[in-house]
Amino acid sequence: xxxxxxxxxxxMDDLGRIGETPRGGLTRLALTDDDRRGRDWxxxxxxxxxxxxxxxxxxxxxxxxxxxxxLPPVLMGSHVDSVPTGGKYDGQLGVLCGLETIRALNDxxxxxxxxxxxxxxTNEEGARFQPAMIASGVMAGKIALEDAYNTRDxxxxxxxxxxxxxxxxxSEPCVARPFxxxxxxxxxxxxxxxxxxxxxxxxxxxxxxxxxxxxxxGVQDHAGPTPMRIRHDALVAAAQVVTGVRRIAHxxxxxxxxxxxxxxxxxxxxxxxPGKVALSIDMRDPKNETLDRALPLxxxxxxxxxxxEGVRYELEHYWRxxxxxxxxxxxxxxxxxxxxxxxxxxxILSGAGHDAQYMAAIGPAGMIFVPSRGGRSHCEEEFTxxxxxENGANTLFLVALELAEQA
Ligand code: GLV
Ligand code: MN
Ligand code: MN
Numbered sequence: 001x002x003x004x005x006x007x008x009x010x011x012m013d014d015l016g017r018i019g020e021t022p023r024g025g026l027t028r029l030a031l032t033d034d035d036r037r038g039r040d041w042x043x044x045x046x047x048x049x050x051x052x053x054x055x056x057x058x059x060x061x062x063x064x065x066x067x068x069x070x071l072p073p074v075l076m077g078s079h080v081d082s083v084p085t086g087g088k089y090d091g092q093l094g095v096l097c098g099l100e101t102i103r104a105l106n107d108x109x110x111x112x113x114x115x116x117x118x119x120x121x122t123n124e125e126g127a128r129f130q131p132a133m134i135a136s137g138v139m140a141g142k143i144a145l146e147d148a149y150n151t152r153d154x155x156x157x158x159x160x161x162x163x164x165x166x167x168x169x170x171s172e173p174c175v176a177r178p179f180x181x182x183x184x185x186x187x188x189x190x191x192x193x194x195x196x197x198x199x200x201x202x203x204x205x206x207x208x209x210x211x212x213x214x215x216x217x218g219v220q221d222h223a224g225p226t227p228m229r230i231r232h233d234a235l236v237a238a239a240q241v242v243t244g245v246r247r248i249a250h251x252x253x254x255x256x257x258x259x260x261x262x263x264x265x266x267x268x269x270x271x272x273x274p275g276k277v278a279l280s281i282d283m284r285d286p287k288n289e290t291l292d293r294a295l296p297l298x299x300x301x302x303x304x305x306x307x308x309e310g311v312r313y314e315l316e317h318y319w320r321x322x323x324x325x326x327x328x329x330x331x332x333x334x335x336x337x338x339x340x341x342x343x344x345x346x347x348i349l350s351g352a353g354h355d356a357q358y359m360a361a362i363g364p365a366g367m368i369f370v371p372s373r374g375g376r377s378h379c380e381e382e383f384t385x386x387x388x389x390e391n392g393a394n395t396l397f398l399v400a401l402e403l404a405e406q407a
Contacts (some may be wrong), residue, residue, distance in 0.1 A: 001108055003397050005390045006389055008100040012389075015041055015080070015096060016088040025380025026088045030081035030123035031059070031162035038080040039168060042095060042120055049102050051118065055170025057145060058135040059122040059163045062172075065102055067115040067404065072178035074112075074404045076396065077119030077355065078100060083127040087382020089187045096122050097393040101400050112404035121355045122163070131211055131319040138174045140362045145174060150314035154264075181330045181403045182359035185368040185376075185396045187384055189352045191375030199391035201348035201369030202335045206323040206357045207255075208288045210295060210317060212281040214241065214265045214302060217312040220267065220275025235265055235274035237309040244301030245281055248294050256285045256294060256352070286349060288322050299363060309374070324357045330366030337398035338368075343391040352377070356386045368395050 018037045019028030028034045039061060046053050051063030064073065078094025098118045105116065126132025129151045137143035149160035165266040188194075193201050218234030242260045249258040262280040283294050295317055304315045331347075338345040348369055359365045370392035373383040 001104070001397070002329065004107065004392045005102045005103045005386065007103065007390070008096060008393055009386060011045070011096050011099065012088070012093070019082065021085055021122040021380060023380045024088075025382070026082045026086050026092070027084050028080065028082040029084065029126065029128045031128065031166055031168075033166070035081055036166035036168070039120065039166075042080060042099070045099060046118060049099065049106060051102065054172050055168055056174040057170060058138050058148060058174040059168035059170060060139065060174060060247070061120040061168070062134050063102070063118040065105065065112075065116045067112050068090065069113050071114045071291050071407075072180050073115035073117040075117050075119050075179045075182040075359070076184070076385055077182065078184050078401055079121045079124035079355065081123055081125050081127070083125050083378050085380055086378055087380055089372070089379055089382045089384055090189065091124060091186075091216040092395045093187060093384070093389065094185045096202060097389070097396050100393055101397045104397050105401070107251065110230050110401065112401065113406045116400055116404050122168070123159070124202075124355055129159050132353050133321075133355050133358055134159075134175065136358035137334070139176060140358040141176060142358060142361065161334060176362040179363045180406065181327070181333070182356060182363060182365040183330070183334075183368070183396060183400060184354055184356040184365075185370070185392050186354060187372045187377060187382065188348070189212075189372050189377035190368040191372070192348060193346070193369060193371035194373060194375065196346065198344045198346055199370065199388040200345035200395050201367055202331060202338060202345055203326060203350050203367035204331055204347050205323065206350040206352075206354060207284045207286050208291050208323040209321045210283045210291050211319040212298060212315060212317045214279050214281065216277045216343070218273065218275050218309065221273045223271040223273060226273060231273055232310045233273050234277040234311055237305045237311050237313075238263065238279055240305035240308070241244075241279065241302055243307045244305060248297045248301065251297070252290060252294055254285070254290065256283065256290050258283045258294070261283060284351060287324055291320070321353060321357055324360045326356070326360055326362030326366045330364045331368045333399050333402055334366050334368055334395065335404065337395045340398055341394045343395060366394050366399075368399070
């Protein structure tokens with residue numbers, strides 16, 4: 001039994017047109033009109049596949065395929081939001097392989113013992129509303145619903161208002177419910193599978209993540225008449241923070257990665273000394289203790305940089321997710337499915353965050369990776385060969401089927 005590769009490819013093309021960029025990537029930020037169009041496309045096809053569709057208070061979409069018995073379901077899911085000028089595989093591929101699994105169960109007229117439910121999570125990326133994985137975070141009880149609702153984007157627009165505006169403020173409580181397993185297929189977003197010529201990664205867990213925000217208050221002044229000796233330049237302090245944050249990764253070494261990805265400069269004109277800079281700091285490592293060591297170093301880098309420039313600052317370490325190992329029985333089942341499908345695979349760790357990370361806090365979870373060409377992701381160049389996608393989707397189908405038949 002296999003999934004239908006042609007049908008999956010058609011769906012990837014169709015959904016991939018919603019929010020497509022001129023260079024063939026995707027900009028489908030959470031809770032925008034394009035996100036709504038993507039959701040509507042999914043809901044229509046979920047209904048067509050016979051799923052019972054519900055929406056919860058965080059806009060998470062569930063499509064249930066009934067089982068023979070009223071047992072906790074097997075969940076499969078991912079997200080349809082993207083980063084700006086992102087790719088067509090991050091998130092979208094997981095929900096479409098989930099949909100294809102449902103369609104394949106229908107083709108083969110399989111009545112599973114447990115329900116099989118497709119889930120689409122809201123705002124996984126954290127590109128528009130921070131933090132990332134906010135809706136699975138609410139479901140897992142790690143983020144308060146009210147806090148999530150009150151999160152604002154860079155223009156000050158509230159998450160709950162956008163949910164309502166696009167018609168996805170549902171009524172089902174966004175709470176943890178029992179499930180047999182949560183399965184997420186995703187692109188690797190790193191180079192390992194491609195380098196080793198493998199189709200599938202059996203994901204054993206996800207690294208620990210911390211996000212911080214820093215605002216530096218300098219003194220805005222004229223770029224001409226203001227002598228160098230009396231300047232308090234927020235951007236000069238920020239520049240030292242950027243290089244200092246990278247130095248932390250080199251100092252601690254190992255697997256630690258550190259990134260300043262967002263930087264906004266005010267007033268951001270040619271002839272004024274920057275009065276204010278806001279920036280983000282993202283750090284990840286497989287070991288929680290490494291982040292425990294790195295965070296005080298961030299404090300020191302920021303303090304020293306701002307002292308040198310004579311500027312004020314606010315630094316907030318506002319989001320932390322611990323290293324998350326996946327459930328050994330789910331990882332084992334994914335591995336069996338890869339083997340049964342004759343797929344070349346290896347076990348692997350995820351360097352990116354996924355909703356599976358929060359789902360693992362409330363039930364057994366696991367993931368299937370497929371390769372990313374050149375290891376590239378969060379960019380328009382994202383690409384995975386269709387042969388690998390087919391192998392990944394078949395693995396998802398087989399593991400979902402095995403777990404859904406379990407008592
Ligand atoms: C999500 O894409 C993340 O890992 O930040
Ligand atoms: Mn993703
Ligand atoms: Mn992503």
